[in-house]
Amino acid sequence: MHIEVVANIGEARSEEFLHKTVVVVDVLRATSTIITALSNGSRGIVPVETVVKAKELYREGDLLGGERFCKKIPGFDFGNSPLEYTREAVQDRRIILTTTNGTRGIQKALKASHVLAGALMNGRACADAAIQLGRDTVILCAGTQDVFSLEDGLCAGLIMHEIIQKLGAEHVQANDFGMAMHSAYLTCKHRLLDHLLSCSNGRKMKKSGFLADIILCAQANISESVPILENDHMVLLPR
């Protein structure tokens, strides 16, 4: 399998996603939130780029979720904290979600054969899914405003690590950036929370009172759920 890791959405070239599986990664917090909401029984998440578009798609019974600059959007049901998306709140409900980077990443990946949502919490499950889907894989780190974010890079490294464990190093080729992220993950894997607390988004979010989110999002391989895009909805990939 060939793996290409892309450092941020600004560097993504949609044409290069044709016939591939793209794993969109926004650890803090959009993809962690999507995984959590679907695990808790939401019947589908519609990722959209703008607040206007979110309100346009809203139908009775839906929930509106999202953030701008880490803050809940006025009039929305939820912000972008995975802890808000409890089973009580989201079971059997459709969620329209708009976030600054993560949902933009999903939109950017639409030309791919398959679009998955990856985070540290489902890294191994995502790797298994990518292998099963049988195509070359792009791991698209969402980053923050077109700048690389450490937590997304470490997650890309985790997914690479799990794919290499399964397929054997001799069956995996990666671009230079992917190799670097894999190596970075190997150094950081036993102290992921420390690294998430010291990176740029982690410091910002801790200041804004989201320490519990960081602690949840830093846990590797705690979820078997793999969100996949079907038409306009992210749903769980059947196991």
Added chain:
Amino acid sequence: MHIEVVANIGEARSEEFLHKTVVVVDVLRATSTIITALSNGSRGIVPVETVVKAKELYREGDLLGGERFCKKIPGFDFGNSPLEYTREAVQDRRIILTTTNGTRGIQKALKASHVLAGALMNGRACADAAIQLGRDTVILCAGTQDVFSLEDGLCAGLIMHEIIQKLGAEHVQANDFGMAMHSAYLTCKHRLLDHLLSCSNGRKMKKSGFLADIILCAQANISESVPILENDHMVLLPR
């Protein structure tokens, strides 16, 4: 000290270099070549972006060096292999040098207070120099045609590692990309040659017959020479 590591020249924003020290890194091979040539007694290296400019600046007694796509430029004295720049060949001579990425990186850094040339071979010496110069530091990985190259990232990680060893982790702040490169270096430091042979430029150069160059350029901290830009010339920073 604040350290910002930039992934490739395309991402460099010159205005952000004001009042800072910029270490330009092009391990394979421009900065390794500049270090070697100055160590071997060249009296100065003029990095220029184009072949036309190189020929324009040429004066009797000068040497012309450079490459396009790993190959020597027709009519030039040398290509871009550090092994060509022997003491016999370069002592007391001025060299006009143009390469695809490295010299472009130096040109891009001109607004900085100080511009150094870094490579694996002088990583520790470069870190010492950056500390001595006393300013916030940008490590500009040249990359290849505006794409990240692993060898430059690992060198950035080495320089960060040496700075952290000297100043203590609590006195060094880095951007997320720098943190990732530091972690990647820690995984790779005992097998730098293997990593240089498996990265994109290493594979290409080995195919083109430059294995000896890769072996030389993969050796960390074998040189005390730190090239610094003075007016238009790279010369050795006095120790």
